[in-house]
Amino acid sequence: MAAAPPGSPQDRSRFMREALRLASESARAGGGPFGAVVVKGGEIIARGANRVTASRDPTAHAEIEAIREACRVLDSFQLDGCDVYSSTEPCPMCMGALYWARPERVFYASGREVAARAGFDDQFIYDELARPVGERRLETRPLAIEGSGEEFDAWAEYEGRVEY
């Protein structure tokens, strides 16, 4: 499964300790208790902590913050050759973001059940996404109108498009 040598256990513990330090620091400041770091070439290149309530931004999870910061550092929308360390198992939003960012590996210290016990919706959202769209608690519905789908033709026709 793993390809490149992924760093020593000591390195990994050090990176995870930093993610946990960010999480505790956030919690002590009233933010969500979550932290994450992005590592490349044996160095931490980006850090993130939960900023949902502070920034009034529901997307400002630690992993999203760290991914965005790492992409700024790398000037790229891909985390080639990077590892991501998160204090807690990423929620579906963050796991989705990680798939789009395509790092090499993702590590997490506590599982989603620990977040659930603390009152966070991570497990609930995983369960919801596993249901058919029409059976979810958040009402989600197809609404096709004339012209739906034409935007994909425009995309296919644009010669300078960058795939991602």
Next chain:
Amino acid sequence: MAAAPPGSPQDRSRFMREALRLASESARAGGGPFGAVVVKGGEIIARGANRVTASRDPTAHAEIEAIREACRVLDSFQLDGCDVYSSTEPCPMCMGALYWARPERVFYASGREVAARAGFDDQFIYDELARPVGERRLETRPLAIEGSGEEFDAWAEYEGRVEY
């Protein structure tokens, strides 16, 4: 299922047309062919289009952009009483973001299979998230270290915490 009166079919078509217009506009400018709007009280309060390659930010999907903008407008991390219209079924990242933002309803014009045919990973990511963590294509692993979980104690102890 629905509670409050959700607007006329004409209104809904108008909002979706705007999401599709944003999607086509993005595609013609070389961005991903995706658009979204957030509606509150019968008015569009925020718009988003895909900015992944333009912003070099893998999280800059149309829905994420629209959610963040709407939260700025409302000065809130929750989309109370809002509907979200997306040109395509939201990917797991965006669907997760919607669950955290808690709008009333989500509408989409094209399903995930249309995005898949155009070469996007939406369906792949849904399939991946349905697998156990250890069986995914993106290597994702627990790495518990001493002190893991203490950040949740700090969160529980902080009296001024804002739940989300």
